[in-house]
Amino acid sequence: MIRVLIADDQPLVRRGLALILAPEPDVEVVGEAGDGAEAVARAEALRPDVVVMDIRMPVLDGAAATAELARTLPGSRVLALSTFDMDEYVVAALRAGAYGFLPKDVSPEELIAxxxxxxxxxAVVAPRLLTRLISAYVRTPAPAARPAPLSAALDGLTPRELEIWRLLAVGLDNAEIAGELDISVSTVKNHLTGVFGKLGVRDRAQAVIAAYESGLVEAERRGA
Known part of the structure; x- marks a missing residue:
């Protein structure tokens, strides 16, 4: 069973999410929370496998709650939700350790999946949606301002790993990267494992953020 905690400040939204998830034979909704602080406390008590977390909540916002859970309960993985596709809080949640992001208007089937x-x-963030979010809210630092760990990682990656990381960051999935480079999907996965290890990131979402922060790819400027 997948034990799920639902955190949202709107009771009707919590009820709706529970009604979608509870009938699934492999899902158990173990609790609800109305703000970020309550979400952390309930997670500590209930130890859910997944926390479906609204990003904008009172007392403690979803990003801050995600960061606390990533620090104290890494086994409780956060799926962030937002009313807005383009929301700076989404990037904050991914930085904090969320395993994915969905807009609230997704279908029940997409939420369950x-x-x-x-x-x-x-990760469950669609590559192109993630790219739009990063492009809107992450600003590429000047080379001299790159974080030292990322500069070291750039030096440690092979040319093939750099190219695969770049293609990932601009929105290609594994199959598209394989087609672009004329290699197998399994080879792409192997290279990405190496990239993640050298960058010290957990998943695709954090790898994309690191690509923008390192200057490997440049973010689009809003209004350009």
């Missing part, structure tokens, strides 16, 4: 995917430890 995302919960299952997050439970396995994989």
């Amino acid at each position: 995302a919960v299952r995917t997050v439970h396995t430890g994989d």
